[in-house]
Amino acid sequence: MKVMVESHVREETSRYSYYMDLNYYINLAQKIKAWGEETIKADRETVFEIKQFLYREARLLDEGKMEDWLQLFTKDCLYWTPVTPGGGDPTKEITISFDDRRRLEDRVYRLRTGYAWSQIPASRTIRSISNVEVWKENNSNLYRVRCNFMLNELRAGKMKLLSGWYGFLLTKENNDWKILVKQNNLLDSDQAHENLTLLL
Amino acid sequence: MEQYLSLDEMVQPHRIHRKLYTEKEIFDQEMIKVFGGTWVYLAHESEIPKPNDFKTGYMGKRPVIIVRDNNGSFSAMFNRCTHRGATICREEKGNSKVFSCPYHGWTFKNTGELAGFPWPSGYSKDMDRSDLNLSHIRVDSYRGFIFGTLNREAPDLLTHLGPAAELMDQWLDRYDGKNIIVRNPNRMVYNGNWKLSYDNGADGYHVAFSHRSLLAVGQRLGENKDMTYFAQNPDNSEMTIQYLGNGHTFVDQRPNYKNVGDKWKQQRPQPGREILEEAIRNKFGEQADYLLDQAIGGQMNLCIFPNLLLIGNQIQVIQPVDVNRTELIWYSTQIEGLPEEINVLRLRSQEDFPSFGEPDDMTNFEECHFGLTIPEVEWVNIGRGYRIDGRQTIDEKGVIKGPVTDELPMRNYFQEWKRLMKTNLQLTAVSCN
Ligand code: FES
Ligand SMILES: [Fe+2]
Numbered sequence: 001m002k003v004m005v006e007s008h009v010r011e012e013t014s015r016y017s018y019y020m021d022l023n024y025y026i027n028l029a030q031k032i033k034a035w036g037e038e039t040i041k042a043d044r045e046t047v048f049e050i051k052q053f054l055y056r057e058a059r060l061l062d063e064g065k066m067e068d069w070l071q072l073f074t075k076d077c078l079y080w081t082p083v084t085p086g087g088g089d090p091t092k093e094i095t096i097s098f099d100d101r102r103r104l105e106d107r108v109y110r111l112r113t114g115y116a117w118s119q120i121p122a123s124r125t126i127r128s129i130s131n132v133e134v135w136k137e138n139n140s141n142l143y144r145v146r147c148n149f150m151l152n153e154l155r156a157g158k159m160k161l162l163s164g165w166y167g168f169l170l171t172k173e174n175n176d177w178k179i180l181v182k183q184n185n186l187l188d189s190d191q192a193h194e195n196l197t198l199l200l
Numbered sequence: 201m202e203q204y205l206s207l208d209e210m211v212q213p214h215r216i217h218r219k220l221y222t223e224k225e226i227f228d229q230e231m232i233k234v235f236g237g238t239w240v241y242l243a244h245e246s247e248i249p250k251p252n253d254f255k256t257g258y259m260g261k262r263p264v265i266i267v268r269d270n271n272g273s274f275s276a277m278f279n280r281c282t283h284r285g286a287t288i289c290r291e292e293k294g295n296s297k298v299f300s301c302p303y304h305g306w307t308f309k310n311t312g313e314l315a316g317f318p319w320p321s322g323y324s325k326d327m328d329r330s331d332l333n334l335s336h337i338r339v340d341s342y343r344g345f346i347f348g349t350l351n352r353e354a355p356d357l358l359t360h361l362g363p364a365a366e367l368m369d370q371w372l373d374r375y376d377g378k379n380i381i382v383r384n385p386n387r388m389v390y391n392g393n394w395k396l397s398y399d400n401g402a403d404g405y406h407v408a409f410s411h412r413s414l415l416a417v418g419q420r421l422g423e424n425k426d427m428t429y430f431a432q433n434p435d436n437s438e439m440t441i442q443y444l445g446n447g448h449t450f451v452d453q454r455p456n457y458k459n460v461g462d463k464w465k466q467q468r469p470q471p472g473r474e475i476l477e478e479a480i481r482n483k484f485g486e487q488a489d490y491l492l493d494q495a496i497g498g499q500m501n502l503c504i505f506p507n508l509l510l511i512g513n514q515i516q517v518i519q520p521v522d523v524n525r526t527e528l529i530w531y532s533t534q535i536e537g538l539p540e541e542i543n544v545l546r547l548r549s550q551e552d553f554p555s556f557g558e559p560d561d562m563t564n565f566e567e568c569h570f571g572l573t574i575p576e577v578e579w580v581n582i583g584r585g586y587r588i589d590g591r592q593t594i595d596e597k598g599v600i601k602g603p604v605t606d607e608l609p610m611r612n613y614f615q616e617w618k619r620l621m622k623t624n625l626q627l628t629a630v631s632c633n
Contacts, residue, residue: 020472091544093384094532100471106417115412118559192387192527197559
């Protein structure tokens with residue numbers, strides 16, 4: 001029995017998840033392998049734009065503007081926090097987050113319920129982004145970005161420092177930069193974390 | 201100095217003393233007597249699948265090495281050089297026939313036998329080497345789960361597990377004989393005593409409140425998903441909470457899932473849910489619901505005292521760090537031979553609760569610990585369901601059952617805890633021969 005689904009349903013990624021099939025994982029593995037590959041450097045102007053975009057993304061989170069932050073992601077995005085440093089194989093390994101669009105919205109929704117005790121009081125954060133490198137994928141509207149981050153968190157009177165690097169796949173949609181993949185590589189990804197409920 | 205109460209005064213039928221959670225001296229005793237006097241979970245066979253594979257870990261606070269030897273049988277040893285005490289193995293996992301100590305180069309076979317040391321002429325020829333082998337922990341395994349104890353007089357593992365063994369069977373037999381593969385863990389840590397998470401393993405009372413944000417996520421898209429039944433008069437449901445003896449406890453949520461496919465239907469949506477479900481339905485037709493259920497947890501919280509919780513599809517290990525600090529190690533699992541779609545869905549399902557559920561509990565554990573530090577308020581009340589006629593039943597195996605919000609698991613497991621804390625057994629590891 002073949003199940004038929006209307007195409008508009010497939011596109012309603014806040015409600016339904018049709019883009020993360022097994023091929024998605026295979027393609028992702030290919031793209032991720034390239035994190036360290038020094039292919040074509042993006043031009044100056046693009047690098048400038050992307051840096052501004054990254055700073056804004058960090059600031060929206062620091063300001064708690066989670067809904068605005070969600071708007072920066074594509075409809076078929078991935079928000080990925082691996083346990084294995086650098087990624088590992090998400091078909092065989094558990095991650096801290098491997099969110100499609102729907103689950104990322106769930107994540108924000110939970111923080112907004114007023115009952116997420118782990119974020120009451122909410123974390124106050126300051127993020128610094130550095131070492132930004134941008135490469136262009138061959139013949140496509142796709143850019144690979146790698147940058148380092150330091151994330152200071154204050155919650156319930158305690159200061160913490162998280163650090164690591166982000167891997168981004170960015171694309172331009174109607175003149176706006178959008179996040180296709182955000183990979184949060186914590187320096188201590190495979191160690192025990194206290195309350196990791198803030199958005200990375 | 202505040203006066204200590206006796207263990208009998210501190211563990212009463214309907215209340216326990218706060219110091220069980222907050223006192224360093226009690227913690228130190230627990231690490232010896234509880235995490236040594238009873239069977240403690242050490243590792244799963246699938247983590248050391250090949251001959252000479254090893255894994256390091258802890259038994260209480262003691263560093264240990266768990267080894268699969270050449271013949272495929274398991275042993276566990278203290279990870280402590282018999283020379284001057286350094287740990288000899290510092291990797292989490294690996295494969296080796298020998299361990300050599302990085303400090304002065306003593307080497308040990310993976311059987312624990314001392315193989316040699318540099319420049320042997322520096323030791324007298326008639327030196328007694330027999331106590332220079334690594335000490336072995338008594339081990340036993342049940343269906344791939346390896347446990348260890350330092351108590352020579354403890355009953356064998358199967359006897360100790362009692363009715364819990366049957367429930368482990370039910371947890372494992374959902375896959376028609378296919379083997380479980382333990383994958384990488386997601387590790388969490390909270391600032392609170394380890395028993396706060398053991399208490400929580402069989403607590404049907406907290407769900408509607410502590411997990412309120414999770415339940416709200418389950419309703420975001422307009423349907424009532426997984427666990428919302430805990431918020432709807434749970435005492436009148438068919439769910440039960442149980443005490444299985446020897447400290448083991450159990451929550452049975454399975455009565456909420458009567459038909460094949462119910463587990464799948466009720467689960468909060470995972471990444472890729474619809475497309476992977478479609479693939480499974482197209483490939484397997486009538487079988488699909490049965491398979492999709494295997495992507496979802498068994499709806500059993502089985503807590504094997506003191507440190508193993510089978511929850512959802514995860515193997516959760518409670519690792520005490522200090523009196524007020526505890527690591528929770530959530531090993532993910534897949535099943536050998538299931539369609540890849542199902543195994544991927546298993547992982548994405550197992551990422552749901554650690555993201556949206558456990559952090560709120562861990563916050564409440566921390567806040568409990570904080571509250572319990574007040575010297576003037578001494579008691580922890582565990583009286584829900586206590587002394588209400590007809591509320592509990594005991595079956596022929598001695599299993600005590602009650603409505604799912606009852607605190608009968610705590611009332612009973614603390615009696616076992618007290619028994620262990622009171623015994624003055626000689627706990628030993630033996631040198632291999
Ligand atoms: S402590 Fe191991 S060889 Fe000296
Ligand atoms: Fe819970």
